[in-house]
Amino acid sequence: MDLARTAPPPETCSTCGGDGAVFRVHDGRAVAEPCAHTRGCPSCGGSGRVFVTDERGYSVVRGCACGADPRRLALLTGLRLPLKFVGRTLDGYRPYRSEQARALARARRFVDEFVPQAAGTRALLLCGPPGTGKTHLLAAMLRELALRKGVRGRYEEFFLLLSDIRDGFSRGLSSREWLEPLRQVEVLAIDEIGKGGKNREFEQGVLDEIISVRYNAGRPTLLATNYPRPGAPWSFGAEGETRETLEQRVGQRIYSRLHELCDLVDVLGPDHRQDQHQKRELLDDQEAAHVATDRSAVEATPFHDSASSPGRPRSPRG
Numbered sequence: 001m002d003l004a005r006t007a008p009p010p011e012t013c014s015t016c017g018g019d020g021a022v023f024r025v026h027d028g029r030a031v032a033e034p035c036a037h038t039r040g041c042p043s044c045g046g047s048g049r050v051f052v053t054d055e056r057g058y059s060v061v062r063g064c065a066c067g068a069d070p071r072r073l074a075l076l077t078g079l080r081l082p083l084k085f086v087g088r089t090l091d092g093y094r095p096y097r098s099e100q101a102r103a104l105a106r107a108r109r110f111v112d113e114f115v116p117q118a119a120g121t122r123a124l125l126l127c128g129p130p131g132t133g134k135t136h137l138l139a140a141m142l143r144e145l146a147l148r149k150g151v152r153g154r155y156e157e158f159f160l161l162l163s164d165i166r167d168g169f170s171r172g173l174s175s176r177e178w179l180e181p182l183r184q185v186e187v188l189a190i191d192e193i194g195k196g197g198k199n200r201e202f203e204q205g206v207l208d209e210i211i212s213v214r215y216n217a218g219r220p221t222l223l224a225t226n227y228p229r230p231g232a233p234w235s236f237g238a239e240g241e242t243r244e245t246l247e248q249r250v251g252q253r254i255y256s257r258l259h260e261l262c263d264l265v266d267v268l269g270p271d272h273r274q275d276q277h278q279k280r281e282l283l284d285d286q287e288a289a290h291v292a293t294d295r296s297a298v299e300a301t302p303f304h305d306s307a308s309s310p311g312r313p314r315s316p317r318g
C-alpha cells in the first residue's frame with residue numbers, strides 16, 4: 001500500500017489551506033516551512049518522509065502527501081520568490097483580455113512540456129505594461145514546475161541581480177563565478193529586464209552573458225519586461241525617463257538575440273494593482289462598518305493562492 005496517500009484530508013488546516021507549507025521571512029527571503037499541523041501527521045509524524053513499498057517490493061523513502069517533505073520545501077525556498085508571490089498559481093490568474101488568455105495558455109504549455117534534464121526548451125519573454133500579471137505568471141510557472149516536476153528554479157529581479165553582481169565583482173569574483181549558479185539552475189526567471197540604472201553597457205552585457213550561457217547549457221530562461229517590442233500597443237518609460245521600446249532599451253544586438261532565443265508574449269490587460277486597490281478600499285469601507293479586524297489572524301503566509309480559493313482565510317499581503 002502506498003503510505004503517502006494516507007495523510008489526513010488536506011482541507012482540514014486553515015493555516016496552510018491543506019498544502020502543508022507556510023512561508024516565513026528569514027533574512028529578507030521567503031523560506032518554506034512545514035505547517036504546524038503536519039506535526040500530527042499519522043503517516044510521517046511530522047518528518048515529511050514515509051516508507052513505501054515500490055513495484056518491485058522494495059521499501060523506499062518518499063515525500064509524505066501532507067506536504068512536509070523536506071525536499072519539496074527546499075525546492076520552494078530555493079525559488080527565492082518575493083513573499084507576495086509565493087502563493088500565486090496559474091489557476092489563480094484571470095485572463096481579462098485575449099492577450100492574457102494567450103499568455104496564460106503559453107505559460108501552461110511551458111510547464112506541461114518542460115522535461116527535466118532535457119535540453120532545448122525555448123525561453124519566454126513576457127512583455128506588458130505594469131500590473132498585468134507578468135510576475136504572477138513567472139512565480140506560478142516556477143512554483144508549478146517545482147511541485148509537479150521537482151524542477152529546481154530560481155526567481156531574480158534584474159535590478160537586484162545587477163547589484164549582487166556588482167557586489168561580487170567588488171569582492172573579486174570573476175564573471176564566470178557569478179554566472180555559474182545562474183547557469184546551473186534548471187529554470188531561471190529574470191523579472192523586469194531593461195530596468196536598470198545609468199550604466200547601460202554593463203547592464204546589457206550582464207543580460208547578454210546570462211542569456212547566452214543559459215542557451216549554451218540548453219536551459220530555458222523566463223523573462224519579463226515593461227518595455228514593449230517595436231510596434232506594440234503600449235509605451236513605457238520609468239519615472240523621469242523617456243519612453244523607449246525594448247529594442248532601444250537593451251540595444252539592437254541584444255534585442256535581436258532575445259528575439260532569436262525567446263518566444264515573445266504580450267501580456268496586455270487592465271492594471272490589476274489599481275483594480276485591486278480600488279476593490280480593497282471599497283471592501284475596507286464596508287468591513288470597517290461591520291467588523292473589527294482580527295489581529296490574531298495567521299501570521300505566516302499560506303502557500304495557496306487565496307485569491308483563487310475564496311473559502312480560505314485572507315493572508316497579509318504586500
Ligand SMILES: Nc1ncnc2c1ncn2[C@@H]1O[C@H](COP(=O)(O)OP(=O)(O)OP(=O)(O)O)[C@@H](O)[C@H]1O
Pocket residue numbers: 088092093094095096100128129130131132133134135136137225226272273276307
Ligand atoms: N490577470 C490576473 N489575475 C489574477 N491576479 C492578477 C492578474 N494580474 C495581476 N494580478 C495580481 O495583481 C498584482 C500585480 O500583478 P503583477 O505584479 O504580477 O504585475 P506585473 O505585470 O508584474 O506588473 P509590473 O510590470 O509592474 O511588474 C499581483 O498581486 C498579481 O497576483
Ligand SMILES: [Mg+2]
Pocket residue numbers: 134135136191
Ligand atoms: Mg512585475
Ligand SMILES: [Zn+2]
Pocket residue numbers: 013014015016017018019020021035036037038
Ligand atoms: Zn496546515
Ligand SMILES: [Zn+2]
Pocket residue numbers: 007038041042043044045046047048049064065066067068
Ligand atoms: Zn506527513
